[in-house]
Amino acid sequence: MSFAKWIGASVGWSFGGPIGAIIGLALGSLIDGSSSKTNRYTRSKAPTQSGDFEVSLLILSSLVIKADGKQDQRELDFVRRQFVQMYGKDRANHAFRLFKEINKQSNISLRQVCLQIQQMMDHASRLQLLHFLFGIAKSDGHVAVSEVFVIERIANYLRINHRDYESIKAMFYSASNNAYKILELEKGATPQDIKKAYRRMAKKYHPDKVQHLGPEHQKGAEEKFRKVQEAYEQLQKEVGF
Numbered sequence: 497m498s499f500a501k502w503i504g505a506s507v508g509w510s511f512g513g514p515i516g517a518i519i520g521l522a523l524g525s526l527i528d529g530s531s532s533k534t535n536r537y538t539r540s541k542a543p544t545q546s547g548d549f550e551v552s553l554l555i556l557s558s559l560v561i562k563a564d565g566k567q568d569q570r571e572l573d574f575v576r577r578q579f580v581q582m583y584g585k586d587r588a589n590h591a592f593r594l595f596k597e598i599n600k601q602s603n604i605s606l607r608q609v610c611l612q613i614q615q616m617m618d619h620a621s622r623l624q625l626l627h628f629l630f631g632i633a634k635s636d637g638h639v640a641v642s643e644v645f646v647i648e649r650i651a652n653y654l655r656i657n658h659r660d661y662e663s664i665k666a667m668f669y670s671a672s673n674n675a676y677k678i679l680e681l682e683k684g685a686t687p688q689d690i691k692k693a694y695r696r697m698a699k700k701y702h703p704d705k706v707q708h709l710g711p712e713h714q715k716g717a718e719e720k721f722r723k724v725q726e727a728y729e730q731l732q733k734e735v736g737f
Contacts, residue, residue, distance in 0.1 A: 509616045510548040514608040518555060522597035546710040549621060550583070550591060552613050553628055556650060558599045559606055560629050563646040567599075574635030578628070582712040606646070610653030620705035622654045623664065624713060627720055630668045639668065663697070667723045675727035675734075687737035694728040 510516065561571045575595065579588035598604075613622065629650065633643040644665075651661040659680045666677035676683055679693040701724055703717035 510551045510612075513612040514605060515551060515555065515612050518598060518601065518604060518609070519551060519594070521601060522594055546712060548617070549625070549709050549713065551594075552609075552617070552625060554591060554595045554598055555604065555609055556613075556625060556629055557632055558595065558601075559604060559609075559650075560632055560643055560646055561599070564640040564642045568636045570636040571632055574632055578631070581715065606649060607653055610650055614654045618708075619656075620700075621709060622656055623660060623701070623720075624706050624709075624716055625654070626651055626656060626661070626664050627667070627716055630664060631716075634668045660700075664720070667720065675730040678723055678727040679731070685731075685735075687735055690728065690731050690735065690737075694724065697724045 510519065557575050561567055561575075576588065576592050579591050582588075583591065613625070617625075626647065629647050630639070633639045633647065647665075648661065662677050663680050666674040673683055676685065679690065679697050681689060681693050685693070698721065701717065701720040703714050703721055706713050706717045
């Protein structure tokens with residue numbers, strides 16, 4: 497599949513609004529005449545497609561990577577590896593070409609991009625975006641304060657509540673209370689509280705929640721689900737039930 501057909505076939509609502517403008521500018525450097533063509537699209541209420549999620553990842557990943565004032569090759573390699581795992585080599589190559597063009601843009605409005613995503617993307621998919629962004633930040637072995645600041649701003653703009661944000665954030669840190677945070681609990685929770693929280697979080701992070709995005713996004717969802725299971729098993733041992 498050619499680059500033009502790939503982007504046209506896989507993207508729905510993200511062809512409109514501020515995201516459409518960003519993609520149009522990026523495509524203008526890759527495909528003759530594509531910028532003006534892209535700008536004719538308008539945002540619709542079509543369901544989130546795999547390509548919409550993909551484009552959102554590309555733009556937000558670029559903003560997180562540049563948050564600490566430098567672009568670490570390990571972070572770029574992480575993005576590429578993740579796209580190869582999710583989409584296969586050919587589609588990942590297309591995506592990374594687009595990512596490099598997006599990465600050159602210096603005037604992207606984080607707020608406007610996130611507001612479009614929040615309006616058009618379901619909650620479970622937005623949680624999956626956040627999980628991926630923390631993975632990028634951690635890929636160089638250290639999550640910089642500036643990266644956490646940007647990811648927290650993204651979470652706020654995406655209307656991801658503080659408990660959900662802390663739950664996903666805790667999956668990328670090693671601390672004594674992480675299991676509680678992943679399950680959205682306070683220390684001292686009773687076995688009954690822990691069991692109830694586990695059932696709630698397992699439902700919230702179940703991979704089926706993002707099945708509409710296609711099988712390529714199941715792995716990330718499975719990672720979140722596994723972290724919930726590991727947190728529950730850890731608290732079972734600590735509390736003794």
